[in-house]
Amino acid sequence: MAKTNITPREKDYSQWYLDIVDAAEMAEASGVRGCMVIKPHGYAIWELIQAAMDKRIKETGHVNAYFPLLIPKSYLMKEAEHVEGFAPQVAEVTRAGGEELAEPYVIRPTSETIIGATYAKWIKSWRDLPVLVNQWANVMRWEMRTRPFLRTSEFLWQEGHTAHATEEEAERETLMILHDVYTDVVERVMAIPVLRGLKTENEKFAGALRTYAIEAMMQDGKALQAGTSHNLGQNFARSFEIKYTTPDNREEFCWTTSWGVSTRLIGALIMAHSDDDGLVLPPQVAPIQVVVIPIFKSDEERAQVMEAVDRITADWRDRFRWKLDARDHLSPGFKFNEWEVKGVPVRVEIGMKDVAKGTVALARRDVPGREGKSFVEQAGLTERIAAVLEEIQKALFDRAQRFREEHMFEADTYEDFKTKVGRGFVRVFFDGTGEDEDKIKSDTKATVRVLPFDQPEAEGVCFYTNRKTKRQAIFARSY
RNA sequence: CGGGGCGUAGCACAGCUUGGUAGUGCGCUCGGUUUGGGACCGAGAGGUCGGAGGUUCGAAUCCUCUCGCCCCGACCA
Numbered sequence: 001m002a003k004t005n006i007t008p009r010e011k012d013y014s015q016w017y018l019d020i021v022d023a024a025e026m027a028e029a030s031g032v033r034g035c036m037v038i039k040p041h042g043y044a045i046w047e048l049i050q051a052a053m054d055k056r057i058k059e060t061g062h063v064n065a066y067f068p069l070l071i072p073k074s075y076l077m078k079e080a081e082h083v084e085g086f087a088p089q090v091a092e093v094t095r096a097g098g099e100e101l102a103e104p105y106v107i108r109p110t111s112e113t114i115i116g117a118t119y120a121k122w123i124k125s126w127r128d129l130p131v132l133v134n135q136w137a138n139v140m141r142w143e144m145r146t147r148p149f150l151r152t153s154e155f156l157w158q159e160g161h162t163a164h165a166t167e168e169e170a171e172r173e174t175l176m177i178l179h180d181v182y183t184d185v186v187e188r189v190m191a192i193p194v195l196r197g198l199k200t201e202n203e204k205f206a207g208a209l210r211t212y213a214i215e216a217m218m219q220d221g222k223a224l225q226a227g228t229s230h231n232l233g234q235n236f237a238r239s240f241e242i243k244y245t246t247p248d249n250r251e252e253f254c255w256t257t258s259w260g261v262s263t264r265l266i267g268a269l270i271m272a273h274s275d276d277d278g279l280v281l282p283p284q285v286a287p288i289q290v291v292v293i294p295i296f297k298s299d300e301e302r303a304q305v306m307e308a309v310d311r312i313t314a315d316w317r318d319r320f321r322w323k324l325d326a327r328d329h330l331s332p333g334f335k336f337n338e339w340e341v342k343g344v345p346v347r348v349e350i351g352m353k354d355v356a357k358g359t360v361a362l363a364r365r366d367v368p369g370r371e372g373k374s375f376v377e378q379a380g381l382t383e384r385i386a387a388v389l390e391e392i393q394k395a396l397f398d399r400a401q402r403f404r405e406e407h408m409f410e411a412d413t414y415e416d417f418k419t420k421v422g423r424g425f426v427r428v429f430f431d432g433t434g435e436d437e438d439k440i441k442s443d444t445k446a447t448v449r450v451l452p453f454d455q456p457e458a459e460g461v462c463f464y465t466n467r468k469t470k471r472q473a474i475f476a477r478s479y
Numbered sequence: 480c481g482g483g484g485c486g487u488a489g490c491a492c493a494g495c496u497u498g499g500u501a502g503u504g505c506g507c508u509c510g511g512u513u514u515g516g517g518a519c520c521g522a523g524a525g526g527u528c529g530g531a532g533g534u535u536c537g538a539a540u541c542c543u544c545u546c547g548c549c550c551c552g553a554c555c556a
Binding site (some may be wrong): 029089100142143150157205208226228261263264315328332336340349351369479 | 513549552554555
């Protein structure tokens with residue numbers, strides 16, 4: 001009998017992804033085109049990511065607030081580049097209360113405009129700055145083609161919006177979020193290594209001066225933009241008249257930023273770590289870190305096994321997120337598979353043999369099969385599990401990093417580039433224009449993911465234009 | 480919006496060509512036996528066959544219209 005009904009990655013990566021989402025009960029289709037129901041297991045993962053992000057957002061001086069779902073259409077129209085970028089994706093509300101509205105509302109695709117209009121009222125003096133606000137919200141962008149978590153018409157995210165007195169301060173904020181919040185959470189909590197850098201003009205946020213991003217590599221060698229941080233310059237400040245009076249009584253426009261990560265991170269989590277048996281979760285974002293499966297035949301055995309379970313789990317309450325699976329109509333084998341598919345990092349099996357020997361069976365999700373299963377003493381089990389959870393967290397990051405290194409290429413010529421770009425990231429000297437990027441994209445489906453922060457000292461030759469340049473870019477196909 | 484496909488039980492599908500009692504597997508309910516890698520036996524519940532119209536003695540099946548969904552391509556956190 002087949003172990004799972006999950007399509008192997010090698011056969012069809014895209015179907016594998018959909019199968020994982022379904023089998024692990026993370027999300028399902030809804031009655032609304034392009035919108036998913038996030039099921040409890042998927043949502044619990046989101047809550048853990050959210051908690052880690054929220055903690056760091058607050059530690060870095062920001063506060064949470066909430067702005068409306070609906071935005072007057074005229075607001076969206078104010079920033080020219082912004083309108084052009086978002087107009088095709090915006091849903092509008094034209095009727096309410098049984099009547100045609102005098103001015104339509106748009107359902108927010110992002111909140112720069114309504115927050116800009118608000119900040120114009122909040123900010124009068126240099127003493128009011130900086131304004132450091134974040135909101136957790138849903139947004140809607142009408143997408144032609146959707147995939148659970150990776151791209152849905154409605155998605156959940158956080159969007160930070162800050163206003164500053166100087167360009168330098170806004171730039172510092174933009175980079176601080178990228179490094180200290182986004183990279184920290186994605187690498188340390190989600191165990192996904194990221195590349196950091198600047199987006200090209202082609203790839204930046206509509207209305208931004210500059211966009212910085214973290215990019216993660218998926219197991220099929222494609223890139224996933226995992227978070228973006230924008231220095232908006234004075235673009236929105238001018239459109240919305242976000243102005244302040246300086247200490248020497250001059251009126252100046254503010255410098256604003258915005259930055260966000262979304263439920264797409266759950267897609268990254270799946271595609272970075274999971275295998276053909278199901279979801280694999282880093283312990284820090286696992287809703288259940290340890291599952292205990294008791295095994296017994298008679299009521300008498302049950303009593304003995306459960307007594308041992310109570311004993312070994314007595315001090316777990318504040319240590320682990322754990323669950324006892326005592327459902328007695330299901331076989332142990334069924335339960336093993338079910339919790340594996342759902343990505344639970346550690347499984348403890350305990351039956352009569354263990355009761356007799358004072359042991360348990362301990363299985364690691366990141367090491368499938370017999371290899372990941374060992375028999376350990378009940379004494380000291382709590383500490384042992386704590387250590388194993390840390391090992392798994394580290395092992396997943398190391399594995400993902402190794403994978404990325406193995407799929408990181410360099411290319412000197414366009415021909416060479418073409419042979420490599422389908423397999424991973426390609427780092428090249430590049431001084432091409434936006435038109436060149438478009439051409440490369442239509443030829444190869446690859447785009448500049450980032451102009452990495454770690455640029456070389458030495459000059460090289462652009463792989464596309466053959467001109468000398470010091471600028472390097474990382475190209476990849478992306479989600 | 481173009482190209483392709485599909486709507487039959489909670490899910491996956493067969494039945495349609497050639498009209499005649501609506502089926503199979505999984506799941507679900509009940510009873511019993513089971514339980515160290517997806518247990519088994521028995522009994523049972525569950526359907527306006529996407530919708531509307533038409534042809535016919537009779538339509539899941541044939542015809543017309545309609546609605547919805549999925550996949551592939553053009554947009555994107």
